[in-house]
Amino acid sequence: MKEFSIFFIWFLNLLLLESSCAADSSVVNPCCSYPCQNGVCERFGPESYRCDCTNSGYYGDSCEIQELWIRFRLSTKPRRPILHYIMTHFQWFWDVVNSCFLRNAIMYLILTIRDEIIPSPPIYNTKYGYVNMESLHNISSTRLLPPIPEDCPLPMGTKGKPQLPDPGVLTERFFRRKTFRPDPQGSNLMFAFMAQHYTNQFFKTDHSVQGVFTKALGHGVDAGNIYGDNLVRQHHLRLHEDGKLKYQTVNGDVYPPTVAEVPVHMLYPERVLPEDRLAIGHEMFGLLPGLSMYATVWLREHNRVCDILKAEHPTWDDEQLFQTSRLIIIGEIINIIIEEYMQHLTGYLVNLKFDPTLLFKTRFAYSNRIALEFAHLSHWHPMMPDSFLIDGDDIPYSQFMSNTSLLMHYGVEKLVEAFSHQPAGQIGGGHNSHAEALKASEMVIRESRAMRMRPLNEYRKRFKLKPYTSFYELTGDVEMARGLEELYGDIDAVEFYPGLLLENTLPTSLFGESMLEMGASFSLIGLMGNPICSSQYWKPSTFGGETGFNIVKTSTLKKLVCLNTKWCPYVDFHVPRNEDETNPGKPSTEL
Numbered sequence: 001m002k003e004f005s006i007f008f009i010w011f012l013n014l015l016l017l018e019s020s021c022a023a024d025s026s027v028v029n030p031c032c033s034y035p036c037q038n039g040v041c042e043r044f045g046p047e048s049y050r051c052d053c054t055n056s057g058y059y060g061d062s063c064e065i066q067e068l069w070i071r072f073r074l075s076t077k078p079r080r081p082i083l084h085y086i087m088t089h090f091q092w093f094w095d096v097v098n099s100c101f102l103r104n105a106i107m108y109l110i111l112t113i114r115d116e117i118i119p120s121p122p123i124y125n126t127k128y129g130y131v132n133m134e135s136l137h138n139i140s141s142t143r144l145l146p147p148i149p150e151d152c153p154l155p156m157g158t159k160g161k162p163q164l165p166d167p168g169v170l171t172e173r174f175f176r177r178k179t180f181r182p183d184p185q186g187s188n189l190m191f192a193f194m195a196q197h198y199t200n201q202f203f204k205t206d207h208s209v210q211g212v213f214t215k216a217l218g219h220g221v222d223a224g225n226i227y228g229d230n231l232v233r234q235h236h237l238r239l240h241e242d243g244k245l246k247y248q249t250v251n252g253d254v255y256p257p258t259v260a261e262v263p264v265h266m267l268y269p270e271r272v273l274p275e276d277r278l279a280i281g282h283e284m285f286g287l288l289p290g291l292s293m294y295a296t297v298w299l300r301e302h303n304r305v306c307d308i309l310k311a312e313h314p315t316w317d318d319e320q321l322f323q324t325s326r327l328i329i330i331g332e333i334i335n336i337i338i339e340e341y342m343q344h345l346t347g348y349l350v351n352l353k354f355d356p357t358l359l360f361k362t363r364f365a366y367s368n369r370i371a372l373e374f375a376h377l378s379h380w381h382p383m384m385p386d387s388f389l390i391d392g393d394d395i396p397y398s399q400f401m402s403n404t405s406l407l408m409h410y411g412v413e414k415l416v417e418a419f420s421h422q423p424a425g426q427i428g429g430g431h432n433s434h435a436e437a438l439k440a441s442e443m444v445i446r447e448s449r450a451m452r453m454r455p456l457n458e459y460r461k462r463f464k465l466k467p468y469t470s471f472y473e474l475t476g477d478v479e480m481a482r483g484l485e486e487l488y489g490d491i492d493a494v495e496f497y498p499g500l501l502l503e504n505t506l507p508t509s510l511f512g513e514s515m516l517e518m519g520a521s522f523s524l525i526g527l528m529g530n531p532i533c534s535s536q537y538w539k540p541s542t543f544g545g546e547t548g549f550n551i552v553k554t555s556t557l558k559k560l561v562c563l564n565t566k567w568c569p570y571v572d573f574h575v576p577r578n579e580d581e582t583n584p585g586k587p588s589t590e591l
């Protein structure tokens with residue numbers, strides 16, 4: 001009997017040992033090494049896989065060989081760095097392009113090349129690394145590349161170290177600012193706050209649900225940051241008269257109302273009383289005066305547009321005035337973002353153009369889904385300065401954050417003047433994040449691991465960029481390259497967000513090639529995919545007639561500010577280029 005039980009235990013052990021061996025060491029999911037260059041990796045038995053190259057433009061066992069027509073097209077196209085150089089140099093050439101039909105042709109090319117990269121309908125989400133209906137219908141989460149398979153031997157697949165570097169160590173060692181490094185492209189805080197104000201209408205992380213990252217239903221420009229992301233909030237914020245939004249008047253100027261009057265949830269530190277809390281579409285926009293400043297400007301603009309519409313349509317009720325004004329505001333946002341913000345961001349010398357009719361003859365999907373990758377790459381914390389210089393005062397973070405009286409103390413004019421003069425920090429290149437921002441970067445890294453995001457090099461391939469072959473090629477800096485190599489072990493294991501921030505910056509640019517290519521693709525396709533850009537919407541009647549349509553088509557950042565202020569400050573996304581631009585209150589003839 002005893003002998004039998006020993007035998008039995010021995011046999012049981014053998015069984016357990018066998019099965020644990022089978023699960024752990026011998027068989028590795030072949031898709032973990034991302035073997036399908038441009039296709040889909042499909043696993044068959046435990047150790048075999050096949051690459052599905054259908055419709056990818058590639059063939060071969062790893063979808064690595066370009067079809068002839070692509071090879072031909074690429075051979076006629078200059079390489080990316082050269083293309084970027086051309087787009088940002090030769091002013092005389094672009095002057096000619098900008099003044100003739102070629103501008104439209106170039107804009108068309110820019111849009112259609114980007115459109116090939118972003119899939120519509122979307123394919124993956126965090127739960128599913130394969131095509132399915134669930135991730136198509138679950139509109140709150142999508143991603144460009146599927147997650148790293150769960151059963152891979154190493155955190156990033158098959159390369160790198162068994163343990164990823166501690167996020168705190170990464171941010172301390174590579175992100176923390178030594179001395180403030182201004183953006184060589186000349187971006188200012190007006191640009192930095194616009195970036196935050198604009199993108200936060202579609203990046204709204206929902207931390208209550210695992211694997212889901214956005215609460216914003218619009219998945220694009222819907223001005224939910226101005227009107228609230230749900231109907232209840234919107235109705236609280238509306239005056240219900242002439243289409244307008246509620247406001248308060250302080251020293252003769254219009255500002256958002258307070259939470260004491262408009263009971264919507266706003267995130268403020270507890271010490272701030274309801275009478276001091278501003279009620280704004282986005283619950284976070286009270287945290288930074290730069291954001292409440294933009295909120296104030298858009299509120300004034302909305303109410304200004306309502307007056308114009310009411311004068312032309314005296315029969316319209318509150319609802320129609322509100323809805324039509326909102327469409328005009330959405331159009332203004334898209335126009336300003338493409339023609340000024342993207343123009344500044346890309347550094348291109350061709351004048352970017354917001355003209356939906358360019359795409360009317362192309363197959364283009366008027367729908368958009370905000371991707372996890374887009375949300376992550378848009379964490380541009382290094383832009384924030386060491387302190388804020390306003391009207392001769394040097395204001396530290398402790399007095400700037402959540403300070404509602406600051407907005408009314410200086411007024412929109414002086415804030416715009418100040419933010420347009422103060423340089424923003426360079427985003428790329430490392431060592432430029434203010435201590436206040438390190439925690440937020442750490443969170444992005446932690447989240448990307450929870451979401452099992454693939455390495456930077458896999459994303460480079462997805463965007464048709466050459467994967468980096470060494471740490472030095474990535475950073476262009478010996479010291480950082482050595483540090484990263486020590487922590488990651490393999491260039492193919494470098495994570496998405498740290499890689500983007502530490503990538504070698506393009507000459508005199510805000511950041512590196514990957515950030516520019518990926519960010520611009522997501523942005524442009526998202527903007528042009530807005531329903532108002534479709535042929536059924538893009539017509540005068542949508543915007544209350546030619547007057548409203550023209551407000552959209554001729555909107556500028558300067559008009560947005562100066563049609564809603566008592567005097568016209570220096571306003572731009574670029575710090576002043578020469579002395580006479582800096583004169584405040586200069587009479588302006590352009591408006």
Ligand SMILES: *[C@@H]1O[C@H](CO)[C@@H](O)[C@H](O)[C@H]1NC(C)=O
Pocket residue numbers: 127138140209210211212
């Ligand atoms: C979307 O997916 C997430 C994660 O799988 C899930 O928690 C959530 O309930 C889904 N939402 C809907 C509307 O199905």
Ligand SMILES: *[C@@H]1O[C@H](CO)[C@@H](O)[C@H](O)[C@H]1NC(C)=O
Pocket residue numbers: 395398399400403404405406409
């Ligand atoms: C808010 O800003 C005003 C004006 O700069 C300043 O006087 C005040 O001390 C600040 N409040 C806090 C709580 O820091």
